[in-house]
Amino acid sequence: DIYYGIRDKTRAIADQHANLGRTVEGSIVQHLQKLRVEIKAHIKNIQNDTGKLATSVAKERALSAKLVGDLATNIAVLKNTPLGVTARSDPYVSNQVVARQLVRQVHTENALHKSLLLTQSSSALFEASLVQAVQSAWATFEEWRARTDSAIRDTWGVLSREMAALPTDREWIAFAAREDHLVDPETPLRDPQHIQYPSKDDPSVLPVHAGLLERKKRYTRSYREAFYVLTPAGFLHEFASSDPALADRPQFSLFLPLCTLGPPSAPSAKSHKFHIEERKDGTGGVHTGSLRGLRSSLTGGGGRAWAFRGRSHEDMMEWWNDIRMLCARYLVASEQMERSGPVAAAVVPLVI
Known part of the structure; x- marks a missing residue:
């Protein structure tokens, strides 16, 4: 019977795929797991170096914005209430503070810029090594896959020919012959107007x-x-x-x-x-x-x-x-x- 043949042949195909899976697990996956460890270490280095500098730049920019705002406030106080200006709120002093803060901000931004350039250069080399490693793993997988395909190609061909020769109505005819709960195709659809229920034609409902x-x-x-x-x-x-x-x-x-x-x-x-x-x-x-x-x-x-x-x-x-x-x-x-x-x-x- 065709279904027994499909069962046996698909079981053989499953065994061949299982063998390929075990080979991939032992020869390829372990190598890729080592690559994953290297990728995580590279990401951690980027976060420790560039990430901290980026946080520092954000803090310096926020402080610069605050000092610039204080300078504008002190200038407004000087113009509106000159006698209310203190030594610390003197616009000259405030401007000196802003200038020093901008110098610190620029130095921090330059350090981040240099770190980013260095990270980009190292990441490009690291990415190239990753691609080469993946290509090597794929070549190994392709070699084993080709061997498996050669073994199961004939089995798939036999299954295809047997399934193509199966009559399309064979199963339904057999099912309909032994099943007595199927709906008769000649049964008409129900019409709500033809439903009869108590008091449907009572004069009080018309x-x-x-x-x-x-x-x-x-x-x-x-x-x-x-x-x-x-x-x-x-x-x-x-x-x-x-x-x-x-x-x-x-x-x-x-x-x-x-x-x-x-x-x-x-x-x-x-x-x-x-x-x-x-x-x-x-x-x-x-x-x-x-x-x-x-x-x-x-x-x-x-x-x-x-x-x-x-x-x-x-x-x-x-x-x-x-x-x-x-x-x-x-x-x-x-x-x-x-x-x-x-x-x-x-x-x-x-x-x-």
Whole structure:
């Protein structure tokens, strides 16, 4: 079988590589470890010599900057309050101190410069010796690797030919024949719309009316369009989107059985709107009157009033008639539109 052949031949190849590894460990790695010790010693010498000088230069530069700042301060004191100058703060004395400090700084910097030149020269020679040592180690490794490659080349060739001759579907066919837990390719994907669960088609979960409406903002007094759903439970929900995947929870809701519905605007009005007032008692009867009467009613009710606007008068009247069947009371200013459909079957009018 091909897999038994692969097992035996790869084991032989592994043994040959292990032999090469032992040879590399004994002949090359030990030499490279000695180089590592030499590199660490060279780095330590650089840190002891050049590193200390660099620290001294940094200290001298910091001291020079401080003394130059003191000189500028003493000069300012002399110009502003001449009587406040002391012997130590005399700008002449301060300048002499700065000059001496700059001499010390320059001497330290020159010493660092010479040390760096010497370190660079020695490092170049040291780097050349390192490269030669690594090249020698690599030549030794290449010699042993060539011997190992010659021994395993034929083995790799046999494995390649055997693997190339293996049919691509041989293993899968054998697996599928003995496995009974595979998914049937003919099984269709599930559709969420076809999932049945208790109360899915209950009348209380089906919307009475759904569509776009504009609601007047409370502070900016401008209208903003949103997707609204009127439910049999008596709620008018506002959603950010008509797609339930994007907005499954309402961002604004009105419980209509505790609200008063105002009369719709006339067909000739420029804006097709109506008002809904929140009420606490939820009682009231059907009244007929004008918008002025509704305004006074809203003033006396103590609840907030919301203005809604439709795209057309027909669209607005459809909303108004459906909402009328759920409100505690409503006011009318014109002849009501009669409509038929699922509203009457899904909603019981709450008219007192």
